Structure formats: structure tokens, C-alpha cells
Amino acid sequence: MANVTLRNVRKTYTGGFEAIKGVNVDVADGQFCVLVGPSGCGKSTLLRMVAGLETVTGGEIDIGGRVVNQIEPADRDIAMVFQNYALYPHMSVYNNMAYGLRNRGMAETEVKSRVEEAARVLELTSMLERKPRQLSGGQRQRVAMGRAIVRQPKVFLFDEPLSNLDAKLRIAMRVEIRKLQRRLNTTSIYVTHDQLEAMTLADVLVVMNGGQVEQVGNPLAIYEKPATTFVASFIGAPPMNLMSTRADEIKSQLNGAATEAGILGIRPEDFVITDQTPAGGVALPLTVEAIERVGAETFIYGSREQEEQRVAATPGELPPGEVIVRIPGTEAPAIGARIRVAAIRPKLHLFSGDGRTRLEA
């Protein structure tokens, strides 16, 4: 059992490229920390630095009160689950799990009892003699998990472990990983680019972008109060609608401190179709351009009257002037219809013009 602390951790490659630009994260003992961000944001590099597979060029990585910057991966008392599972193809499932224990000189009887216990937990008992190539993707994933848990390490590291599985299995394994982690109560760091995986797994969510931490915190707190426009559009699907407050139709509806803001954000689910304008809120006329019905909910893609340049460069970018509205059920206006949507004041997110600061109204 251990906490993991990153203090101003940096990674600069020899060419001068700065992959990690000073990251501070504190993961308490037994917590499940998820690093999330778009590809290339440095989240995997950061995880590999914790594992000891990449050198640290600045700052300190502390595992259980010990600075591990100069310590070999083997001596950090961590276990890692890789994206491609990295099973030893020439070893049976049993030997894959036993390898790490034998390397540490554990007695064969103890090895056997630990491997069999892990196999029982992960429902691999009938496959212990098989080679990895005789297993399905989900089974391989479980072997990789088994290899991590038999060691009973201080920290689990997961590098996008579910991204090679199909959608259905991914959800099932996600729940399994969370249940297992809660039962073992082992500190875990999990890397993913899937914001849904991040939201559902994390005790602590770390949103990264361009080698920097954008926001750290409880997933729901981040969802409710994103600190930057990047976080606002990355966390939540479909992404938050971000609009410039310079547009006249919006500017005229804002008052007080809100007039200072450069960017207004409203989540698709916070809109309602209505003719009224809530006090202090924002109402927008839209023309319906597309409808997506997914059963329990419907997404309306509408265009604003006024074309405007979108303000922040964000993942999941919409064409300028487009607004997504989420409504429950399958009832929806016809394509081409003109509707009016509104959001109440507490549901407005205000950001500075560069998108880097959240403003509280």
C-alpha cells in the first residue's frame, strides 16, 4: 500500500522536445487515479515514467515515501498492464503469471497458491496450461491483469488496457477492473483517452493536454466546473457548446461579471426547448440541421442565426455556429424547423477569452 506523488515532473527529449512540462499530482493510498487526454498529450509517457521505463529529466516521483527516479522498474514494487498485454508468447498462462514471482525467488508452493488464487478470481482456472495465442482478447486481458495482481504490488499501472477490446467487452472489463481494485485496495494509475472510461473509473481524474495538467479532481466536480475550455469540451459527450460572448445575441443577454467573459459554455443536456427566456440565462434561436436518435435520448444539431468563428481549438470540434442540444426521449422537431433553446443561469460556464481561466459569475 502506498501513495504516489509527482512533484514538478518533467520530461525533455534529447532533441529538445518537452513531452511533460512540470506535472504535480498526488494520489492517496488506495485511490484510483485516471490520466485522460487526447493522443500525444503525454499521459502514457508520464505513466511509463512512474513505471521506470522512461527516464525522468526533472522533478521527483515518489512512491510510498521513497523517491524512485533512479530506481529500476523491478525495484519500484509496481505492476503494469500494457495496451497490447505484453504476455510472454512462449509461456503458458500459468508461467506468465508465475514468472514475476519466480524472478523474485519465491518458493514454488507459494507461487502455485498465488497463481491459482488469481486464476480463480479472474476465471482463468481452466486455461492455465494454454499459451496466449490460444486465448481470446478478453482472456488475454485477464491474464495480463492476473500477472499484475499475483505480485501484490504497491501500485498498479494501466496503459490503455481496454482499447484493444470490442465495445461490449470493454464495458464489462471496466466494471471488473474497478471491482478488483476496490477489493484489493491497491493504489492505481490508469491511462486512457476515453473520457467515459475516465469518468466511471476515477477517484481522482487528471485531465492532461500538451504535456501539462489542465485540471485535477473528482470526476463529477470536473464535469460540473471545468477549469478551462479544453476540459469543458473534453469531458462530457457530446462536448460542451462553446460560443464567443462577442456575438450580439449573446452579449445582449449577459449581465454583471459575465460581460467580462470571452467564452460562454453550455452543455448539450442543459438546454431546454422553450419560448421563455429564464432570468439571467441565455436563449438561442436555432435551425435544426440534423437529428441523432439513440433511444433514451436525442441529439439535435442546430445552426445559429449568426455565423461566428468558434473561439477555442478543442477536440470534437464543431463547425462554427453549430450547437448540440440533448433532449430526453425520441420526440424531436423536424429537420429544417426553427426552434428556440434556453439554459438557466446556474448552467452557464464562463471562461476568459483565451479559454485558460474559468470565471465565476
Next chain:
Amino acid sequence: MQKQAIFQSKLLPYALVAPQLAIVLIFFYWPALQAVIQSFLLQDAFGLSSTFVWFENYIELFKDPAYFEAIVRTFFFSFAIAVSSLSFALLLAVMADKPLRGSMLYRTLLIWPYAVAPPVVGVLWIFMLHPSLGVLSRYLRGMGVDWNPLLDGDQAAALIILAAAWKQISYNFLFFLAGLQAIPKSVFEAAAIDGARPMRRFWTVTFPLLSPTIFFLLVVNIVYAFFDTFGIIDTMTRGGPGTSTVTLVYKVYSDGLLGGNLGSSAAQSVILMVMVIVLTGIQFRFVERKVTY
């Protein structure tokens, strides 16, 4: 998609394969047949007439202690060349696999020796290790080694093995490097996290995962040592001193072309032919089985 070509004329496909067949027939089957026929004939001392003697050439051969010596010597050479060349190439490949600067450059340099023809290899090594001309010979003698491969059979054998193994290192290196790069890096990383030190990692992960490559190269190297070392032996020692570097292939040449005993020489080449067929058979069976671990 139509995979089989359809020909209007029945003759055209035969005409198309004919050049290839002609080459194989003229340059392989016909000489092979000639060798088999020759191996049943006995020449007189002047090469003026020959008699059909059935298997007498073979029987004589297997009674001849010199032939057995050549067999043992050939196996020893092959084993020594294959093992030394494979292990050194593997060592180089493991080191070259690291992501270092200029890796393309030294990988290319390591591959170059393969482009050198065997007789040239022989000459190169003579320049280095000839007792009176050799650059390295001086240092060896300076260190108190009585270096003279022209008189000492064991030293001559060592010289042949050294040159032949050196020549083959690049080829083996290339295959080992490709084999290493086919193994996902994360497998090594997993082993490192699993507490395996570099040496243990090599023997428990790298080596078993390279075993298909190793086996393939072992067969290729044995075939090479059996047959392609002729050029090296001929330029460096001509089988001498005495018969200490006469391998089976060199004996075919020296008995037949130098000794004039064409019948025996033909019988020897038939035996070699059988050996290479067996080795190739092993290799084919192996290559067909794709996954071996």
C-alpha cells in the same frame, strides 16, 4: 478475383516454363545424373578408359580412414563455424537493437561483410594472419604465441573457422536484428517490471522468442559451412598443412581434379548431394511450421 490464369493455347504455358526448366535440367539434373553415373565407374591411371564397378567407389570410400577424418573434420568445422558465428551475431544484434544514435550507420556497417566474396575473405585474413606477411601475426608472436598456420594444422583449422565465421556474421546479424525487432518492446518491458535482470531476461524471454530464427540460421550456417567455405579454404590453406583443413567439399575437388580419381570424387559429391537434400528437407519442414513456441 481470378487467381488462375487461363490460357487459350495448351502449349503456351509449357513454352513459358520451358526456359526455367531448361536451366534446371541442364545445370542441375544433368550434372547430378552425370555424377551418379560417374560414381559407378572406375578410371584407369591415365584416364583413358573406365569400367563399370557398381558400388565399389562407395565401398572404397567408406573403408578409407581419410574419408572418415574428412567427415569428422567437416562436422567439427560446421559446428564451430555455426556456433561461433551465430553467438557473435546474436551478441551484436542484441546490442544494435538498442535505440541509439547513428544506429542506421553501424547497422549498415555490420551488414557489409556479407557482400565480400569468400575467396576475398580468405585473402583479407591472410593479410592479417599470414606467418610472415600478417599484421596480427607479429602481435601474436610478440605475445609469445608460436603462430604459424602454414605448419600447424590446428592453427590452420582455427584460421579457416575464424574467416568463415566472420563472413557469416553479417548474414546472421541481419536475421537476428529482424527477429528482435519483431518482438514487441512491451514484452521486454513487462519482463523488466517482472523483476528479470538483463541476463535472465535474455535467457528466459529473448532467446526462446528468437528460437525459430536461431534454428533457421543453424541450418543455413551448416549448409554454408559444408559447401561455401570452399573458396576460403582454397585461398587460405589449400587443405593443408597435410590434410588438416580438407573438408568433404574440398576433398571432392582435390581427389577429382587434383588427384584424378573421378569415380571416387563423383561418389563423394553424390553423398554430399544427399546431405544437402536432407538439410534442405529439414529446413522446409521447419519453415512450413510458422509458430514454434
